[in-house]
Amino acid sequence: xDLNTIWFGLVGVLLTGYAILDGFDLxxxxxxxxxxxxxxxxxxxxxxxxxxxxxxxxLVTGGGALFAAFPNVYATVFSxxxxxxxxxxxxxxxxxxxxxxxxxxxxxxxxxxxxVAFAASSLASSLLIGVAIGNIVWGIPLNDRxxxxxxxxxxxxxxxxLVGVTSVAxxxxxxxxxxxxxxxxxxxxxxKRWTRxxxxxxxxxxxxLNVITLLTCPHLQTVLHHRRWLxxxxxxxxxxxxxxxxxxxxxGYEGRxxxxxxxxIVTMMLLFAATVYPNLVISRPDLDNSLNIYNGSSTExxxxxxxxxxxxxxxxVLTYTVSIYYVFRGKVVLTEESY
Amino acid sequence: MNVxxxxxxxFAITISFHFVFPPMSIGLGVMLVILQTLRLKTxxxxxxxxxxxxxxxxxxxxxxxxxxxxxxEFQFGTNWAHYARFVxxxxxxxxxIEGIYAFFLESGFLALLLFGWNKIGPRMHLFATCMVxxxxxxxxxxxxxxxxxxxxxxxYHLARMVKVVEDGKQFPMTxxxxxxxxxxxxxPLPAGYIVQPADMGHVRAVVDDIHAAILNPSxxxxxxxxxxxxxxxxxxxxxxxxxxxxxxxRFVEAARASLKIGIIVATISCLLQMVAxxxxxxxxxxxxxxxxxxxxxxxxxxxxxxxxxIGWARWERDANGNIIGVKDTTLHIPxxxxxxxxxxxxxxxxxxxxxxxxxxxxxxxxxxxARHPDLSDADLAKIRPRYWPNxxxxxxxxxxxIGIGVLLTAxxxxxxxxxxxxxxxxxxxxxxxxxxxxxxxxxxxxxxxxQAGWFTAELGRQPWIVYEVLKTGEAASAVVKAPxxxxxxxxxxxxxxxxxxxxxxxxxxxxxxxxxxxxxxDKAPETWRPLSVRGASETKG
Numbered sequence: 001x002d003l004n005t006i007w008f009g010l011v012g013v014l015l016t017g018y019a020i021l022d023g024f025d026l027x028x029x030x031x032x033x034x035x036x037x038x039x040x041x042x043x044x045x046x047x048x049x050x051x052x053x054x055x056x057x058x059l060v061t062g063g064g065a066l067f068a069a070f071p072n073v074y075a076t077v078f079s080x081x082x083x084x085x086x087x088x089x090x091x092x093x094x095x096x097x098x099x100x101x102x103x104x105x106x107x108x109x110x111x112x113x114x115x116v117a118f119a120a121s122s123l124a125s126s127l128l129i130g131v132a133i134g135n136i137v138w139g140i141p142l143n144d145r146x147x148x149x150x151x152x153x154x155x156x157x158x159x160x161x162l163v164g165v166t167s168v169a170x171x172x173x174x175x176x177x178x179x180x181x182x183x184x185x186x187x188x189x190x191x192k193r194w195t196r197x198x199x200x201x202x203x204x205x206x207x208x209l210n211v212i213t214l215l216t217c218p219h220l221q222t223v224l225h226h227r228r229w230l231x232x233x234x235x236x237x238x239x240x241x242x243x244x245x246x247x248x249x250x251x252g253y254e255g256r257x258x259x260x261x262x263x264x265i266v267t268m269m270l271l272f273a274a275t276v277y278p279n280l281v282i283s284r285p286d287l288d289n290s291l292n293i294y295n296g297s298s299t300e301x302x303x304x305x306x307x308x309x310x311x312x313x314x315x316x317v318l319t320y321t322v323s324i325y326y327v328f329r330g331k332v333v334l335t336e337e338s339y
Numbered sequence: 340m341n342v343x344x345x346x347x348x349x350f351a352i353t354i355s356f357h358f359v360f361p362p363m364s365i366g367l368g369v370m371l372v373i374l375q376t377l378r379l380k381t382x383x384x385x386x387x388x389x390x391x392x393x394x395x396x397x398x399x400x401x402x403x404x405x406x407x408x409x410x411x412e413f414q415f416g417t418n419w420a421h422y423a424r425f426v427x428x429x430x431x432x433x434x435x436i437e438g439i440y441a442f443f444l445e446s447g448f449l450a451l452l453l454f455g456w457n458k459i460g461p462r463m464h465l466f467a468t469c470m471v472x473x474x475x476x477x478x479x480x481x482x483x484x485x486x487x488x489x490x491x492x493x494x495y496h497l498a499r500m501v502k503v504v505e506d507g508k509q510f511p512m513t514x515x516x517x518x519x520x521x522x523x524x525x526x527p528l529p530a531g532y533i534v535q536p537a538d539m540g541h542v543r544a545v546v547d548d549i550h551a552a553i554l555n556p557s558x559x560x561x562x563x564x565x566x567x568x569x570x571x572x573x574x575x576x577x578x579x580x581x582x583x584x585x586x587x588x589r590f591v592e593a594a595r596a597s598l599k600i601g602i603i604v605a606t607i608s609c610l611l612q613m614v615a616x617x618x619x620x621x622x623x624x625x626x627x628x629x630x631x632x633x634x635x636x637x638x639x640x641x642x643x644x645x646x647x648x649i650g651w652a653r654w655e656r657d658a659n660g661n662i663i664g665v666k667d668t669t670l671h672i673p674x675x676x677x678x679x680x681x682x683x684x685x686x687x688x689x690x691x692x693x694x695x696x697x698x699x700x701x702x703x704x705x706x707x708x709a710r711h712p713d714l715s716d717a718d719l720a721k722i723r724p725r726y727w728p729n730x731x732x733x734x735x736x737x738x739x740x741i742g743i744g745v746l747l748t749a750x751x752x753x754x755x756x757x758x759x760x761x762x763x764x765x766x767x768x769x770x771x772x773x774x775x776x777x778x779x780x781x782x783x784x785x786x787x788x789x790q791a792g793w794f795t796a797e798l799g800r801q802p803w804i805v806y807e808v809l810k811t812g813e814a815a816s817a818v819v820k821a822p823x824x825x826x827x828x829x830x831x832x833x834x835x836x837x838x839x840x841x842x843x844x845x846x847x848x849x850x851x852x853x854x855x856x857x858x859x860x861d862k863a864p865e866t867w868r869p870l871s872v873r874g875a876s877e878t879k880g
Binding site: 063 | 816
């Protein structure tokens with residue numbers, strides 16, 4: 001395996017880590033508005049309280065790693081999706097402000113306002129991230145300098161929007177399963193009832209997305225020709241894992257259901273990676289202008305150096321991520337320091 | 340306004356606003372480590388109260404630092420796509436390293452710091468505090484490394500992409516070869532090659548020596564200078580708030596303890612900063628002479644160059660409004676700039692004979708000729724001012740930074756003297772009250788000095804984004820349109836004004852409530868009680 005492929009994998013690991021970890025943070029946003037009690041909302045927020053910040057770092061580091069390993073891709077995607085990324089940035093700022101400021105004052109109006117801000121920005125973030133991924137799978141118009149031709153509306157095509165909606169449904173379900181683990185009593189019962197809607201909603205999106213991708217995605221047929229077994233295997237795995245979630249929820253194995261939800265994200269990301277590899281940004285209609293892991297990358301020297309940096313750093317990161325999750329395991333208890 | 344100008348304004352707004360917070364959290368991180376260590380050493384419940392209070396302030400500052408930091412990571416791609424393509428091979432690495440080694444460390448252990456009081460013991464909590472402070476410093480290191488490379492690029496060469504056809508013939512990337520098959524190859528350009536506007540998209544900086552790029556000539560100086568500035572800000576935040584409590588006669592015991600630690604850290608940092616600042620300025624003289632000349636408004640190269648203290652510099656324009664020079668009206672010390680540049684303070688007579696190059700010779704003729712090969716010598720002299728930074732603004736930001744720096748050093752030394760003579764606690768004496776009021780405004784002054792310093796560093800680099808390699812105007816995204824940037828810029832401005840209002844109101848609220856005196860009482864976290872009240876566990880047992 002060459003360094004470029006390894007870095008394709010490493011950036012993928014960072015973005016998958018982000019999707020799994022910040023996924024339930026983002027999904028908590030819309031769910032927050034589904035309960036009325038201030039105490040319940042506080043429990044939701046404190047379920048992600050100590051960790052949301054660290055989870056968001058996966059995105060920032062993913063961005064940094066993309067810049068270091070594939071600067072051309074970083075430049076093309078971020079300048080091409082300018083308005084979308086600016087919206088995402090504002091949404092991320094408002095999420096941080098929402099969770100941070102909400103608990104600082106007791107007034108109901110103050111708290112409601114921040115709850116709405118938190119929910120709306122979480123929803124917008126997960127939608128925009130999905131739309132961005134959808135555009136990359138579908139292909140965007142690039143010129144021979146790899147610059148995107150088009151504007152915000154170019155991005156809002158039906159297929160990317162479908163991916164966006166699927167991403168919202170996935171994150172809401174993911175958060176629902178996560179919150180069941182972190183709560184107890186009547187609130188937990190309530191959350192369990194919600195899964196009757198959130199899980200099927202995602203299953204519908206999941207099936208729709210996979211079928212529509214298979215039938216309509218422009219260059220999938222050629223990829224399918226070369227990687228029949230890989231893509232088929234991944235699709236079957238994704239299908240089995242995703243459809244085990246409702247069964248596990250019904251039998252009361254919430255922990256397993258949450259793990260299945262994480263694995264479902266992993267398989268979706270693997271499918272995404274297997275579909276685009278070795279491309280990173282597919283150009284459509286002019287396929288020759290696509291950015292792949294070779295023409296979009298840094299030099300071998302740089303990739304090599306950063307490879308060692310990552311090999312030392314990533315185990316450290318995993319160690320303290322696991323330790324922090326271990327310290328904050330168990331049900332949420334509201335204390336003086338809570339949000 | 341064009342995309343370049345708008346993107347620059349947007350970057351300036353977002354980075355200046357962001358840069359208010361990380362220096363405070365870096366400095367406060369050091370204060371927290373000191374407080375927690377003292378608490379473990381002395382077992383005084385007071386230090387626990389203080390640690391808990393300053394941790395809350397830290398958490399608030401950190402949260403806004405994170406929220407405003409995310410746009411920084413992505414703006415190189417959104418607004419400066421050409422820059423990102425050009426330098427990605429070198430500039431991306433420090434940003435990625437910052438993410439892997441600093442952000443994860445900081446944010447992970449921050450959870451323990453803020454929410455871990457009931458979950459982990461005091462020793463583990465001190466460890467978490469150290470890790471958060473360490474992470475904050477790592478973050479500063481990699482950002483300064485990245486920025487220093489823009490100031491004094493090294494460890495790289497420029498390379499041009501060409502199309503190579505089967506028989507080995509090379510064609511420029513813009514050539515249309517029709518159906519002839521070709522491969523793209525990168526060929527190194529000679530050292531000293533000056534990037535032309537037409538090169539954009541086909542020429543990039545390629546790393547030769549990663550260590551030379553990271554430890555470029557200005558990294559160490561600027562790193563020390565920046566970190567000390569952070570410590571100064573952090574300690575003066577503590578000092579300012581404590582002084583305000585003393586003036587109000589509230590939380591007196593806590594205020595005294597905080598003020599004492601704050602003054603000591605501030606004095607040490609200010610004194611060290613004199614050395615670091617001097618070294619940084621000498622580095623600028625050596626590696627960025629245009630910047631130094633612009634900071635002092637020096638036009639003619641001269642020996643016994645004067646050092647400005649206060650005053651103003653203005654553009655000198657010809658009848659058509661073109662810039663031809665600089666007029667300055669300043670109070671100055673003759674020969675002092677030459678002495679500072681030489682660094683030989685023991686032999687001022689000799690040192691003052693050091694020649695300092697003025698803007699009339701900067702940037703060098705060679706650089707101008709290489710960039711404009713078809714212009715005559717007279718024309719080159721005419722376009723030279725286009726390669727100067729904004730001297731009138733730079734002169735002010737630079738001297739503002741120095742002025743405040745000297746003032747803060749004096750204040751901290753005076754504070755030490757009051758502390759030593761025990762006069763600092765006489766809050767009813769009139770001169771002491773005046774001094775305490777000065778201390779209350781010191782955090783603001785420290786912030787202004789740091790911002791002014793950063794503006795000096797960045798404006799002084801203009802019109803280059805990578806000093807004497809790539810011009811800022813050639814670095815902006817080609818596909819982003821002015822209205823898009825205008826929209827996002829206005830939105831950033833509104834959101835940041837909102838955040839400022841919220842931050843200030845929450846901060847004042849926290850200061851008004853002060854540290855709780857729970858450390859000695861029942862509210863202390865379960866696991867901490869045996870330590871926070873000596874012998875408590877025995878009496879209970």
